[in-house]
Each structure stands twice: as C-alpha cells, then as structure tokens.
Amino acid sequence: MNPTMQPTRIEKNATDVCHMVLDSATEDVLAVGPSPAVIDGLVAVLSQHESAPTVRLLATESVLKEAVGEFTDASAIADLVADDVLSLRASAARLDGPLLLTDERVVSLVTTDERAAGLATDDAEFVGAARNHYADYWTDADPFNLRTPPLSRVQETLETEFDAELADDFEAMRIALAESEGDLDEVDISLLTAARNEALLYDISTWGESVGLASRATFSRKKTHLEERGLITTEKVPIDVGRPRLRLLLGDDRLQEADAGEVVAVAAGLLAAVQ
Template sequence: MDVSDDLEAGLVGRRNVVAVGIGRELLPALLAARRRTDGGTWRLLCSSAVVDALGRAFVLGTDLATWAADGGGIDLRTSDGPATDRTLIATPDRGIALTGPEGNRTLLVERAVGGGSEDGEDDGTGDGVENGVERLRRTARAWFDGGTPATVGMPSRERLASSARSALDERFAAELTAVLDALGPGDLDRSQPVTDRTLLVALAARHDHLFNDVGTWAASVGVSPRQTLTADRRALERGGLIETVKVPMGIGHPHYRLRAVDEGLLRVPPARLVDLLRDRLGDVGAGGAGAGGSTEAGGGAPSRPVNDRPVWDRKP
C-alpha cells in the first residue's frame, strides 16, 4: 500500500481525529476514511492556500464542503505558519506523522500503550504519565484550536443537487450527481481541456437548457462566474458536440439554448460522460476543432441526432 492507502486504513473507524497540516494530496484518503466511519467529529486544519485551491477543485472541493457543512462530521479550520508546516494526525490510541521528501513520503505511527481508547475515553490502564501519543494529540489539538474556522469555496453536494433541481430540472440534477459519484478526487482539473465548466455546459446541452440559465445557476452556487462558461461552450461547439440556437424571448438581449448535436453526447450514461468529453475534446484548443469538429478544421462531420426537430419543440 502507498501512503494514502496506509492513512485511510489507519483512520477508518476512529471517531475522534485531529489532523493538522493536511495537504491536498492526503485529503482524498482522509475523506475516504471519514466516509467509512460512523459518527464523531474530525478536526481538520489546513493552510489557507490549500483551502483556497479547493475552491477551484470541483470534485474534491464539493466533497469536503459536504463534510464541513453544519453537522457534516468535519470541523474545518485554517492556519498558516508552524501549525501547518508539518503533518500530524492524532487519535486517542495512536499518533501519525508524515516524514520524508515529496514523492517518497512515509507514515510514522506510534500506538498508545494503555490509557487510550478509540472513543477518546481513558480506559483505566494508564499510569497517569503522559505518553508520546498523548503529547502529540495535545499539540495537534492546540494548533487546531488556534486556527480560524473556514469554509470551502464550493457548494456541498446536497446544495449543488438541490439548487440544480430548483433552477434547472430534476434530470440535470440527477445526472450531475451520478457524474460526481463516478469521478475520482483529482478529476476535472481546470488546467486540463475538460473541466467542471465543460461538464456543466455539456450536461445543460443534453437537456436543452438556456445558456444564461446554467450560467446564472453556476454563479449562484459559487461554482464559477457566469462569463467563464463561454470558452467551454465554444470548445464544445468546435468539437461538434453542441450548438447554440437563438430563441425568441421578447424584448432584451437574445437568449441562446444549448443543444446537443452529437449522438454520443446524447446517449452516453452519465458515469461515462467525462470520458467521452475527454476523448472528443482532448485536442480542441482555443483556435480549432478536434476529431469531432468541422471538416474545415481537419476533423470529421459531427454525428447528428436522429431527432433533429427545433430545440424549442424538443424541450418538454
């Protein structure tokens, strides 16, 4: 097992955990262990830079935001300086430290000999002398208590789904939940061609939503400013996956409805949607189309759906 696997295995079932100096690379293991543990409150201290970065990490950020919500099971705080310079994790029966250079990390584990139990109560077998685990736990708790309560700049999964259900529709919310459940914590990195913004526009096109509506919703829940979705919409258009149709909406700015025009995008199960987008958009940049784009850009013609009615007729 690697460090992450060892950490997850070492924390599962422990209801009273204090973890300080946790970097982004260890968060997936910590959250996986939290999911496999019933009850209790875990106290988590990260640097402000880590928490700030999670506000741009759709999958991992929404996962931690869910646990850090009121009553979610994790008390999240931030601190900069000595309190987060090194990684320490303490439970009543063991202390864990992360050592070694990046890329070759090792977990050092010290187990308490008497005087501790997994629920945090003294088991009556100690001699009254503070042992190494107790000292580490006291230090970690003091650093945590000195931190500042924090929130992640992403919505919780529950808020994401409920707001999508209200602002867009039930099908969009259900598919978004299914996609998130299928993704790993490092997926949809915004440095890659396919990001969370790409996913949201593609999902909206599967259900014929107005571009303005999905942008307004994404901004309202704190996922992304509305204007940042434009580049992803254009990439999907160049890739031959969607098109935008101007629809009559009365006086004011024109409204555009997103429409999926690729049969694969319409038919792929939600759990495989991101894989399809990566396959089709892997070589689509700011200036041209990829394999699914127009023949003028060097790609094949997009696959059109059998149902080619005007988009306002297709939408229930």
C-alpha cells in the same frame, strides 16, 4: 511492553488507519500535518460514518489547495464543513505529521506504496501535552476559505431548478469527471449536462452562479470555448421582452449518441483532437 504504548496497527491504506482512529474516538479529533492521502482517508470515513466525531484539520495551505483541487473532492469536503463535521485551517508554520490526536491517544501515520501503519501511544500525560501543544497551532492558524459549494446542495438545487433527469445526468458526468484525466471541469460538465437536456444557457449559468459553482461570465466563456470546438451548439429562443436566450444543444453526433456517463470521455477526446 510499555503499558502506555499501543501495538502498531498495520492497515491496507491511510483510510483504514483513519477508520480505526475515528471509530474509537469519543471527542473531537485534531489532524495535524496530514498528507493529501490522509485527508482523502478522513473525508472518506467522515462521509460514510453516521456518528463520527468532529475533526479539526490543520495543514499547510499548499496541501489544502491540493486536497480541494478536484471538484468532487472539494464538494465532498464542503458538505462535511457545512454539516459542522469538519473544519479546516491553514498553518504557516512547519507541521509535524501526519498525526491524529484524540482525547485518549496520539497516532502517527506512516505510509508506504502498499500499506499504512498507525503508531500510537495512550500515555495520558503525553496525550494531554500533545493536544495542548497542537491546539495552540490551531488557534494561530487561519481558517481555510473553501469556495466550492457542497455536493448535496449542487445535487438538490439541480433537481429543484431543472428536473431529476438533468440532475442524474450531471451526477453521472461528475463521477466520470473524477476519474478523467482530461481538461474538463465542473462548469464544462454543467454546460454539457444542460446541452444534453436542451436547457437554456441563461438558466444553467444563473443556477451555477447562485449555487456558488462559478460566475455567469465564466459559464459564458466556457460556452464559447465548447461551442468553438464543436461540442455544443446553440439556438435562439425568443422571449417576450429583451434579447432572445440561447438553448444549448450537443453539437457532435458522438456526444449525442453517448450515455451521460460516457459524455466526459467523449468530450475530452474531442477537445484533445482539436488542440
């Protein structure tokens, strides 16, 4: 066997290949042309790894948009970006890959429906040339604008602005949302969480805008949508000065009887029934 070639590593999935690569990397890793599955694998490893190297992720804009299409995925990526563990750039050029380039080797990922393989070389001259080559692509690419707030910030501010019970309800609904195939999104579950805890629309929408989740106008529009379909109701709460504010309440008995983790499925079913 050529001494500069490493044996092919066959793993269960792309996440395991990413784990293998990041565990042995001593400097930053450049990920080039990753598929959404490889991005998921990198995020999973970085989120669990206390001493992982930093990763520069270079992909086409369409792939990055797909990777951050769901709130849970996007907010987890945002956490890593905020912690300076991960950086994202969108390239207009056609990219080879998926490739993971460390300081010591280049790994090409090949995936099938059931397994994933890491084809690697540690030839020093080739590794150096490859890193320089793709570093130029990185320099020419544009930073990717991630608009979703970090999940940790969402969780911490919910507990600070409201209480632990409301924050726990949101977390249960967020986990359920990640597994749901319905049309609900992070603003919907914020409103349902607020309604389950009888919070004010003003308070949850102000929180959502300040944390970067969505504008108050979006919260208002979503509230109207859920209210028209009977998922939530409101009651007026007088204040000293100005118009009364609206308290959010769950509007359907099935939602009122559901656990927080079940609310998403029940709400999705109710919305589907009236569409």
